[in-house]
Amino acid sequence: MRITSVETSVVALPFTMGGPHPLFAGRPWEKLEILLVRVETEDGLVGWGEAFGHAAIPATKAALDTIVAPLVLGRDARAIETLTRELMHATHLLGRNGAHLYAVSGVEIALWDLLGKRAGQPVWALLGGRERASLPAYASLLSYGNDLGLVARNTADARRVGYRHIKLHEVTREAVLVAKEAAPDAAIMLDVNCAWMPPVARDMAASLADDGLYWLEEPVWPPEDSHGLAGLRRHGIPLSAGENTAGMFGFKALVEAGAIDIAQPSVTKVGGIGEMLRVFRLCQAHGVEVVPHCPYFGPGFVATLHIAAALCERPLVEVLWLEMEANPFDPWVRARDGHVAVPKGPGLGCDPDPAILARYLAAPPVRTEAKVAA
Template sequence: MIIKDIQTIEIRIPYTVLGTAKTDAWGGKHWSTADALLVRIETANGIIGWGEAFGYNSIAATKTCIESLIKPLCIDQNIENIQEFMTTLQKKLHIFGRGGPVIFGLSGIDIALWDIWAQENQSSVAQLLGGSDFREVDAYASLVRYEDPKTVSDNVKHCVDLGFEYVKLHEIDLRAITAARRADPNVRLMLDVNCPWNTDEAIDMARKFQELDITWLEEPVWPPEDHLALAKIRKEGGIPLAAGENAATLKQYETLMEAGSIDFIQPSPTKTGGISTTSEVFELAKKYNIRVVPHSFYEGPGLLAAIQTSAALSDKPLVEWRFFDCEDHLYGEEIVPKNGKMSVPNGIGLGLSPREEVISKYKV
């Protein structure tokens, strides 16, 4: 495929959540819209591929990286092997960042190129990755931070009523987390605390969570790349750990797994290198017997990438569903979980095409 053009498109879709949500826990800005950065690639023979680079507060920086650093290296290139091409780009750009907006931007390009490659082969991305027998995957409802125990409890009950078997909290207060468990004794609860504690604090908190039957504790320690601290917390805290959305590129995942620090690994297609890196993490994780559960707190092409890779490469797919009540959806209702499951779209490429009317209505 020869790349003829690359465009970046920002969309902002208003959303609500049940109760008062603390969305300024991430990046210090309250979110009233779900902001996404779409990457549209057109080939010389007219095929359109869609990718997504990590959004929210980072969009302006990532857009600049794509337009000023990445796009000039891509235009008119004839790509025969996406992984090799992405490695070439990573080598050319490595002094500007091995994570963050540079890799977010590369992730968006990579996802769009896989979409194109699959379309050229009249197959889905999952078929390119070896095929899948799954027609649907388990979705876990990923809640924002509410802080108030009653609101946490209400939201967990609401998720269970909707059919979710798995619910992830972003709480850090023990009372709020205990309220979630009391809301339902059987729901699988995961807990993402977003790197607040030092090693001793994290061990202490992990021990307190033991009686709450937490499926995994995610990113308990600051800084997230302290893999040896994570290994110590895993050993002494006595509950399963998850991490990986803040790692990027295959080598960082290998280091994370090699350290014996986690039970679940979470590559994020829009943050870590796209479908190339995510699928490589799935392969590598087999060696360490670690379950891959992609991070996908978004619902554009990045979510489709998480579904396609999980359907093809996991024995027991589980994919994150951002629990927002969005005014509209890029892919319509088809993408929204039913009874706690997301369907694996069987169209060519990523499986679904974005709705043009949604892009034109919510484009910035």
């Protein structure tokens, strides 16, 4: 079934986060932006994907509209692996990580949505999974600039509404201790977003060694310094990384260096669902747990639900700790009592609400299409 159009659009959703909005890439981050990818085939069936993301949306959208979308027109939407490999090869001179890979990821997710709809099966079933009503989630707090009062309050609030795992985005041991006091029966994770060069990271890991962290995420700059990351293992804290890692071979470098206990591939960045499968197989062969990175708000988040439901032995889904004014993919992008529901419908199982899409549209959609001969 051939692809007749690819359409990109951006929705911007106002949100609150239990504190002042942070700066992101030099500007206030006050709205959640979703870069949606809509792929239609000649029989009128539509699949939805999401491409990364955040302040990179203009670059990713340009890559989609000008390069990736024209390459997929007229292609068989069912041949996902072949098409994705050829897209990656066609764009590899433009960078093996970044906007073009993100663009391919968004298209690839939409193709899986189409595949499931055509087969009448949810993606988790296509991946060989069993039906699960819901999955446990963890609250991923945003950064409060080391305001310990806000760290304590939001940690306590997250525990009160049912989260048993809570992740901080801070860079001090004091924040960890405050969070542990605020929610003593919760597992606390710390994500420092590649804050430290290896010598400082080793000192920080030593200071955190006895604090019972569930994991320490991306402690080393730059993130591709797998041996620098591996040097922290001796402190006994489980180490996680992978949201900035390029594809299965990037994870192969982390695994072979003995750098991680937990791999965190991101479906909207790594190349889509098929590349996630390859990362899972690699990690399973080497005894490394996979907990997908997914602080997203649309099809990327929903695709992660299907992946986690099918492939994770101990699923744990990342949910950003914030309150959206609305979301076109409600209710599937929200947690309740520390859990997220898994769609049972075919494909991703949740097309967006067109009224909410229209209400929060940030710019007119861009449609790339071609007439396909019969």
